[in-house]
Each structure stands twice: as C-alpha cells, then as structure tokens.
Amino acid sequence: MFNPETNLVNISNEEYKQYAQHMILEHVGLQGQKRIKKGKILIIGAGGLGCPALLYLTASGIGLIGIIDNDEISYSNLNRQILYNHKNIKNKKVLAAKKQLQEINPKCKIITHLYYLNKKNSTEIIKYYDIIIDATDNFQTRYIIDQICYKLHKIHIYGGIEEFEGQVAILNYKSGIRYSNIYCEDKYLQNNNCNRHGVLGITSGFIGILQATEALKIILGINQVTNNCVLLCNLLNTCLKQKKIYISSKTPFIKNNLTSEKQILSNKKIILQQNIEDKKYIIFDIRNKHEFKHKHIKTSINIPLKYFKLKKTINFIKNHCQDNITLGIYCNTSNKSLIASHILDNNQIKNFIIKAKRIN
Template sequence: MLNVKNQQKIQLSNQEYQNYSKQIVLENIGIQGQKRLKNAKVLIIGAGGLGCPVMIYLAVSGIGNIGIIDADKIETSNLNRQILYNKNDVKNFKVISAEKKIKIINSNCIIIKHQYRLNTENSLEILSHYDIVIDATDNFKTRYIIDKICYQLHKIYIYGAVDQFEGQIAIFNYKNGVRYKNLYTPELLLENNNCNRHGIMGIATGYTGTLQAIETIKIVLGLNKKCKNFLLVYNIIKIKNEKRKIYLKRNKNNKINKLDLSNIIFESQLNTIKSNFIIIDLRKNFDFNRKHVKKSINIPIKKFQLNETIKFIEYFKKTNYLIIYCNTLERSLIASRFLNNTGILHYILHPIQ
C-alpha cells in the first residue's frame, strides 16, 4: 500500500505549487493530496496504446515515481493510438522515448525504465518496489503473472483491455476484493491468445487508459473506489456509449464465485447433443456471413441488452438448448455473465481454431 510515512517528508517546490495550483484548490486534493501524488510509486506494464495515456495523465497530475516495463520498439503502425510517440520515434525503444516525453511533461517525475518483458523470474522483484500496478498489456499470459504477484505482495492491480471499439477496466486485489483469475480463470487456457487481433482505434485505447489513470489517482488520494468487484464494459461508438457492470459476487463462505466452467463445450461435442440446440453467434454480421457453425443465428453482442433480444432468446430456449459462440472466449464470457444475470441457462462453445 501507499507509504504514508514517506509522505510526511515530501515537499512541494514553488514551481510545483504553480504547476498544480488548479488541482491543489480542489477540496478532494489540497496540498496533502498533491504530496500523496508526488509520493506514489506506480508501475505501468506496457508502453503502448493503453500505457501512453496512462503515463501522460499520471505525469501531468504530479505522480512522482513511474516505472515503465516494455521490451518493444516503436513501429509506424503504433502511431494511430500510442500518442506519446511520433514518426521520429519509429525504431526507438518505447521506454526510452516514453521517458523523454514524460520528463518534458513533469521534470520532477522519477522514471524507472525496465527495458524487458515481465516474466515469472523477474516479476516478484520488480513489482515489490511499487504501490500500484497498471496492466496496459495485450496478452493473457502476462496478466496471470501480474495477478499472481500482486496477490502475493498485496499490490493493487488496475486492469484495462481494448478490442476494436470495446473496452473494459477493473480494480483487482483491492481490500480483499476480486482477482483477475476470478474473471478469466487459468483453466480457460487463454494464455496463448492475444487481445489485439482485430484492429483497434486510438480513441478506444485513449479512453480506456484515461479511465485507468483516473482509478489510479482515486486510489492514491483515498477517494471513492467505484470499480471494486465488478468489470466495467463499454463500447465507444454506441450512440449512448452505455456502460455495463458485470459484478463478481461472493458466496455464503465469503469466497468469490468463479466462472462456471462446466458450461463450456467444444465443437467435437456438438454431435453428441441429441436434443435440439441453437447457436447464437456473437460476431459481427460480416464475420458471420463469411463463415459460421451450422444451426447458428447471428445476434451481435452489442444487441444483447435489448429487450427484443431477451424475448427472442427466451422463446427459443423453451424447445432448444442455447449455445453462445464468439471467436474470442472473453467476449463469450461477457455475454454469459449477462445471461446468468437474467436467469437464462446456456452453454458456451469454445472458440474454433
């Protein structure tokens, strides 16, 4: 947790008073809050689409210690969303360019560069030096490492992920709260999957990274935590930009209910189902029309909350087993949570390779 003793020794310079004058006058921040920000040690794992807006807003807010871990070099294709960089940075290491840009934003910020990938060998030592860990990665293998080490070290884990126009964030391991593995259990075998396969808009990563930075600042300042024990899911191109909350509840023994893996089936099992069944394909119309499993109908996931969709599903479930499918298991799990909340029994068809 945050080191309160060190905070008492923190002093703000005259320049910092000027830089953060508009923040210091806020009731929820003040001088002590600004000192808390300067005293905080935050690790950002991944200096890409999510990591860039996180770094910018933490640095400009006055966070005093930022660690950056990334082994990649900047590519031209990164520039649409990795807003710290420009064409002159291409082929440079991200952590090197990021440090230079952050120092321009906040010269008092101490930057610790980790120019390598997080793994099982180095994770314990690295994470032990920070108060809060921000997940700005794009793969499940690294997230399971973050989850495990944050739990061992009692570190707060701020999760974010983006796919196309959809994003999600959550706070894990906060005050005995839920963990990442409670959302996507290791048994789902997601480690070899990558979350950034289908294209992405820079504004989507910018929005998600900004939300991660907001939650970080709220924790540092001790403000109300609104993302504890649920996953916040949203789509930036919906007309109303509606946000959905998927709660992870505790059972009677005060243990967090994990996802029910018993309802996940594989394609080979479809032929063994003797009763009638219908498959709801959650992908976009274009992907569905190109190729789909037999006995499938197309209901894109963005239409899942519509009352007409629920009435349609309830009608078909009377005479058919309901199976949902998407080419990404994480999206199927989101739809599954929604169906569970409405009391609709169903199966999940594991993504077909």
C-alpha cells in the same frame, strides 16, 4: 491501502506554480500533492492504454514511474499510442516514452524495464511499486500480474479495450476482488488484441485516463473508488455502467481450487465443431459480425453476444424455435459461450456449446 509518510516531502516554488490548480482543490491541497509526489506507480505495457496513463500521471506530479515493455514502435501504433511519432518508428517504446515524459516533468523519476514481464522477474519488479497499472493485451501477463499483486498485497488497476468498448477495474484493494474473479484462468481464453479486432484510438485514451484517475484517487485517499466492480464503457453509445462483482466467502481464489471454466464446461453438453456440420440443429454464432462474415458454420445464425442479452432476442428465440429443438452456441472463446448458454438456461431454453477447433 496507500498511506505514505509525507513529512519529509518538499514542494518547491516551481512545483507550487505547476500544481497550483491541484492544490486549490478540496480533495488535494498541499498534503495531497505531497502524497502524489510520494507515489510509485508501475505501468505494465507502453501501448494504447499505457501512453495516456503515463502522460497524465507524469503531468500530475507522480514522483516515480516504472515502465515495462520490450516492443518496438510501428506505424500501426500511432493512431492511439500518443507518446510516439513517425520519428520513433522501430525504436523501443520505453526509451521513447521516457524521453518524452522527462520533457513534461523533469522531476519525475522514470525507471525503464526493457523486457517483458514474466514469472521469473515479476516479483522483483512489482514489489518496488505501490500501484500496478495493467495496460497489457494478453491473458498470460494479466494472470501473472494478478497472482503477484495478490502475493505482495499490491493494488492492481486493470484496463481492457476492444473496438469502441472498454473496461476498468480496481483489484486487490482493501481485500476486494482480483482479476481471476472476473475472468477465471482457463487455457481456452483467447487474446482480443487491437491487431485482431481493431480499436478506435480515442477508446484506448479514454480507458487509460480512467486507469490513471483511479490511481490518483487511491493515492489521494478519496473514497469514491470504483471498488469490487467493473466499469463498462461504450463510446458508441457514450454509456458508462458499473457491474458489481460478488464473491462468496466460500469461493477461493486461483491456486486454491477455484472452480475453473474448464470444470464449469464439464457440466455442459459440448459438441465438437467438426462434428456439427451434418447435424440438424439451430446454431447461434455469437461472435462479432466481421468475424462471422470471415468464416462460420454453414446454416448458423449470427447474433452477437451484446444483442443476445436483450429481452427481445430471447423472445425471438422462444417464438421461432420449437420446444423439441436444441440450440447450439458457437464462439471461438469458451467464456462467451458460457455467458450465452447461461442466459438460455435461465430462460428454460435447451442448449449446448459448440467447441471451436483449436488453433495450434
């Protein structure tokens, strides 16, 4: 838990004026602003999620912020990475971000880590900060963050986006859930980055601000923290839902014999994609429509996973599929296939998973 010593923290006359609207709030006040100033936050990734989080955390008066990234700014970043402009193209993100943030709050110390996080440098970097905000877009880095935050007892705030949807979770907080409890570490998982699926810029802004908000609530000691659940956001429907994550006391974490997705798959009937073309099965492709249109198994039916969960979809399947027909589930990520297969299992519908061709 974040519990800083604030007796030696001074708030200047200039800061009193700057944060006056904070200090009249019941949950902040003078002591709360001192706690904010004492906070040390690391943002891993200075992209679509990192930029809005950095902007608001810097403006709120955080005393020290670290930024780690080694990417250069490109034109495709400008729709959502709001710290940058056309003049910054081909510059390093962390350097452009630091310059912009120091204009907003010169009293905030900005530390730049001009490289990517990896297993060799992660412990040395993360141990220096109180809260770690994961603003990355790849599973490999997320699992490194998960393992090191658990090892060092650091609070980890995860955010993810795709198209018009996003999710946020507070992890490793008060002996709560970890990232590996939400997404089991599995070599078959594929990264859903913005270049692949696209994203509305406002989506990344919304999720990044939520991550920053949760960080400030933890620093201020506010109890209404989104703990042990994932906050699911859909901007098309303007919908927010909390999904509670339950962990059995008998269920260990990663590196302690966690039942991996590969082990779960071993209990399911699996047929390789290259062996499915000539078989007479009903195949449901649960990917998004644009992925299905780009390439799909002949005769397969496209029902995206978000619709697959609906009761009317299950009723449709039951009404149009004979009892002696087995259904195939296809997706290029095995975790989504498992979700769809589990839904069918719960409705007593025979099914198998079609394993996608590996891309080397």
